[in-house]
Amino acid sequence: MNVPRHWRETPERYRMEAAKCRKCGKISFPARLICPACSNKVFDKTNLSGKGKLLTYTIIRTAPEGFEDIVPYAVGIVEMEEGVRVMGQITDCDLANLKTGDKLISKFRRMNEEGKTGLIMYSYKFVPDVGI
Amino acid sequence: MVGIIGYGTQIPRYRIKVEEIAKVWGADAEALTQGLNLYEKSVPAPDEDCTTLSVGAAKNALARAGIDPALIGAVYVGSESHPYAVKPTGTIVSEALGICPYVHTADLEFSCKAGTEGMFIALHLVKTGVMKCALAIGADTSKGTPGDALEYSASAGAAAFIMGTENIVAELLDTHCYMTDTPDFWRRENARYPEHGGRFAGKPAYQKHVFGAVEAILEKTGMKPKDFDYLIFHQPNGKFPVQTAKQLGFTEAQYRYGLLTPTLGNTYSGSSPMGLAATLDEAGPDQLILLVSYGSGAGSDAFVFRTTKHLLKNRDMAPRVRKQLNEHLKYLEYGEYAKFRGKILKPE
Ligand SMILES: [Zn+2]
Numbered sequence: 001m002n003v004p005r006h007w008r009e010t011p012e013r014y015r016m017e018a019a020k021c022r023k024c025g026k027i028s029f030p031a032r033l034i035c036p037a038c039s040n041k042v043f044d045k046t047n048l049s050g051k052g053k054l055l056t057y058t059i060i061r062t063a064p065e066g067f068e069d070i071v072p073y074a075v076g077i078v079e080m081e082e083g084v085r086v087m088g089q090i091t092d093c094d095l096a097n098l099k100t101g102d103k104l105i106s107k108f109r110r111m112n113e114e115g116k117t118g119l120i121m122y123s124y125k126f127v128p129d130v131g132i
Numbered sequence: 133m134v135g136i137i138g139y140g141t142q143i144p145r146y147r148i149k150v151e152e153i154a155k156v157w158g159a160d161a162e163a164l165t166q167g168l169n170l171y172e173k174s175v176p177a178p179d180e181d182c183t184t185l186s187v188g189a190a191k192n193a194l195a196r197a198g199i200d201p202a203l204i205g206a207v208y209v210g211s212e213s214h215p216y217a218v219k220p221t222g223t224i225v226s227e228a229l230g231i232c233p234y235v236h237t238a239d240l241e242f243s244c245k246a247g248t249e250g251m252f253i254a255l256h257l258v259k260t261g262v263m264k265c266a267l268a269i270g271a272d273t274s275k276g277t278p279g280d281a282l283e284y285s286a287s288a289g290a291a292a293f294i295m296g297t298e299n300i301v302a303e304l305l306d307t308h309c310y311m312t313d314t315p316d317f318w319r320r321e322n323a324r325y326p327e328h329g330g331r332f333a334g335k336p337a338y339q340k341h342v343f344g345a346v347e348a349i350l351e352k353t354g355m356k357p358k359d360f361d362y363l364i365f366h367q368p369n370g371k372f373p374v375q376t377a378k379q380l381g382f383t384e385a386q387y388r389y390g391l392l393t394p395t396l397g398n399t400y401s402g403s404s405p406m407g408l409a410a411t412l413d414e415a416g417p418d419q420l421i422l423l424v425s426y427g428s429g430a431g432s433d434a435f436v437f438r439t440t441k442h443l444l445k446n447r448d449m450a451p452r453v454r455k456q457l458n459e460h461l462k463y464l465e466y467g468e469y470a471k472f473r474g475k476i477l478k479p480e
Pocket of ligand 1: 022023024025026035036037038039040
């Protein structure tokens with residue numbers, strides 16, 4: 001990912017900033033310009049709580065460039081308590097015990113870096129919600 | 133009245149036992165565990181660093197304080213493992229917490245004392261009325277040279293404190309500092325690992341400064357060791373703080389809640405602040421706490437806090453330190469640990 005794109009996506013990556021439709025209340029993540037439910041164009045900013053449950057996942061064993069050192073790792077779709085579905089990496093978990101329906105919570109983690117001298121990119125990832 | 137209105141910590145889930153490290157280097161594990169009261173230490177995951185631990189700890193502090201993040205006027209992150217040589221940790225943390233843009237941030241560095249430095253500044257900015265709330269964080273993911281004594285203790289963790297004037301959980305009563313130029317520990321720019329002045333580590337460094345700060349604050353406040361319900365010293369290992377506490381006339385009942393190093397390791401800038409958090413987890417209202425940090429180079433900051441009744445309901449809003457320390461753990465072998473810590477070099 002390049003630096004300008006990472007910077008543009010900071011609100012959603014750093015604090016899961018979503019858009020709540022002022023007319024119908026539907027929450028969009030990432031934020032949209034037009035509400036998919038009612039076509040309204042006015043939104044309020046709201047941060048997702050970070051809590052959700054695992055809908056489905058896959059385990060990556062052959063990773064794309066930049067992620068080779070962390071295989072095997074899980075990527076899944078999480079249904080957040082606000083109703084939106086978010087794709088993300090699931091870290092700090094025991095892969096053998098991971099199952100759909102697991103309660104997860106988002107954490108702020110290092111996602112990637114542009115080599116050893118480039119920008120460090122932070123984003124949300126999910127971890128098992130064990131109350132810590 | 134000024135004091136702590138919310139506190140929180142973050143500890144990685146990974147651990148390595150002292151025996152596992154000793155096995156690789158042919159060291160005497162028992163001399164380390166028994167001699168230094170050091171059994172295992174936390175290890176950051178490859179995707180954790182000073183910034184991510186700071187954010188985790190600060191989120192817990194915000195949950196306890198129950199305030200709008202935008203009320204925070206300053207964010208200070210104390211660490212000797214800031215991810216960048218040039219680019220502040222504080223702005224990333226502030227952005228992640230939703231505190232930007234009307235905030236003053238600074239990254240602090242003073243070996244293991246950087247966390248209490250931020251607390252000192254934050255408390256006094258609020259006390260003098262410059263701002264309503266200020267956030268101070270001590271966080272580190274420190275590395276010891278492979279095989280060196282510090283490799284057995286250098287660990288990872290963070291503690292965050294929000295200072296304010298309303299709904300205080302621990303009121304600040306007084307502070308005192310004790311600093312001298314002491315060559316006990318340093319890391320030069322671009323050096324991968326720190327170096328230490330060998331025999332400087334004990335008496336002329338840790339002991340002298342902790343003693344100096346304790347004696348000065350007792351003199352300033354007119355208090356005696358027995359007046360305090362709880363005591364937290366910086367904890368480079370499990371031996372120094374216990375030995376020094378006893379020499380100064382404190383007892384185990386006073387330091388037991390705050391002593392985390394035996395199974396956490398030395399979290400550097402997070403060390404004594406995390407001990408304070410663990411003590412707040414257990415303290416009752418209207419109790420006196422003495423916190424004394426130590427950072428090589430060298431200096432100690434001393435703080436006297438008195439808990440309030442707000443502490444009791446406030447602390448259930450986020451996980452306690454011992455829960456983070458004792459649950460959901462995963463133990464690593466030395467090879468995995470070396471990989472996690474970037475100690476295995478691959479071609480660039
Ligand atoms: Zn709508």
